[in-house]
Amino acid sequence: MISSAATLGATLTVPSTIWGAKQDVPAQFWESTGKQNRIRCLLCPRGCLLKPGMVGPCKTRKNKKGVMVTLGYSNPCALHVDPIEKKPLYHVTPGAKALSVAIAGCNLHCKNCQNYTISQASPLQTRNYSLSPNALVQKALENNCSTIAYTYSEPIAWYEYMYDAAKLAKKAGLKNLMITCGYINPEPLKKLCTYMDAANIDLKSFSDDIYKKLNAGTLDPVLKAIQIARDCGTWVEVTNLIVPKWTDNIGMIGEMCQWLCHNVGKDVPLHFSRFSPLYKLAHLYPTPTSILIKAKAVAKKAGLNHVYLGNVAKQDTNTYCPHCNKMVIERRGYLILSNHIKNEACGYCQKPIAGIWS
Ligand code: SF4
DSSP states (O other), X not given: OBOSOOOBOTTOOOOOOEESOOOEEEOSSEEEOSSTTOEEEOSSTTOOEEOTTOBOTTSSEEEETTEEEEETTTOOSEEEEEEGGGTTOSSBSTTOEEXXXXXXXXXXXXXXXXXXXXXXXXXXXXXXXXXXXXXXXXXXXXXXXXXXXXXXXXXXXXXXXXXXHHHHHHHTTOEEEEEEOOOOOXXXXXHHHTTOOEEEEEOOOSOHHHIIIIISSOXXXXXXHHHXXXXXTOEEEEEEEEOTTTTOOHHHHHHXXXXXXXXTOTTSOEEEEEOXXXXXXXXXXXXXXXXXXXXXXXXXXXXXXXXXXXXXXXXXXXXXXXXXXOEEEEEETTEEEEEOEETTEETTTOOBOSSBOO
C-alpha cells in the first residue's frame, strides 16, 4: 500500500480516505479479438492485448471476463487546490484556482518521473478518496475554483473519470485543464477535446530513440496529439523537462523548437523545466541553469514568442507582448503581480495575445 499519495489543500474538506479502489466501471475504446475473451485496448498507442484477468501496464485498465473496465473510477488519490500557474499554464486565466485531481496510474514509465509514487502505482494500492465526477465538480465550486486540472499522475490512464467530470464541469461553467504526456490515440483525444479547454502536453524529447529508452513510449503519437488538440480548439502549452545526459542536447532542442514553430505555431507557450534527481535517475544532478538559459535562447531564435523556465529560481517568468515587447503579465513565483491584458489583447498596443484570458 502506498500512503504518500493523498495530498490535501488546507482549505479543502473532502470525504475520509479508503485503501484501494472500490469501483470499476466499463471502459471506452477497446475491442474484442473474438478469441478466448481476449481484448485489445484502443486508448493509447501501446494497443495492449489483454487476456482475461490481465491489467494493462498503465495499471488502470483490466480485462474482466472479456470486457474492459477502468479501475479506480471515482477514487482519486490526490486532491489539492493549486494556482493555475503551477500546472504550468501561463496563458489561461492568470491567477485562477485549479482543483487538481489524480487517480493512480500512467501509460508511460519515465525513469525520471517526479510523481512516481502515484503514477507508477495501481489505484488498488493507493489511499483514495471516494469522489464521483459530480462530487468533484461540487468540490471545485465550493472551493471557488474556476478550473479543474486533471494532473499529477497521467489522466489518460483514467480517461473515463476525466471525461465524465469534464463534461459535468463544462455544464457548471468551469474550465477543464489536462496535464498530460499526450500518449493517446487520435479518436479518444478528439472526443475528450470537446470538453477540454486547455492542455499542457509534455514533449519529453525530440528523439524516438530517447522516448523508447527514457519513457517507454514513442515520439510521433505525442507530436500528433499536440496538433490534434490544437486543431480541436483546445489551448495547448508544451513542457519540455531537460534531463542531464538524456534530453539536454541543444541541437535536438533547437529542432524541437523549429518543429513547434512550424507545426503548432509561434504563439504556443513552451516551458523548459528543470529536472530534480529522483526515481530511477536519482544519481544524476539537477539541470544546470546555464543549459536552461541556452535552451530558451535557442527557442526564441527559432521564432517562438513565449518561452518560460520552470523549477528554477531568479528567472524571468513574465509574459511580454510579442508585438510591442511590453511586459503584460508580471509574475513572482506563482503569484500574479500585474496583468495588462485587456479584451484578449495587449493593454499597451491593443494587438491580440494568444491564450484564454477571461
Ligand atoms: S491505456 Fe493502458 S491498457 Fe490501454 S493501451 Fe495504453 S497502456 Fe495498454
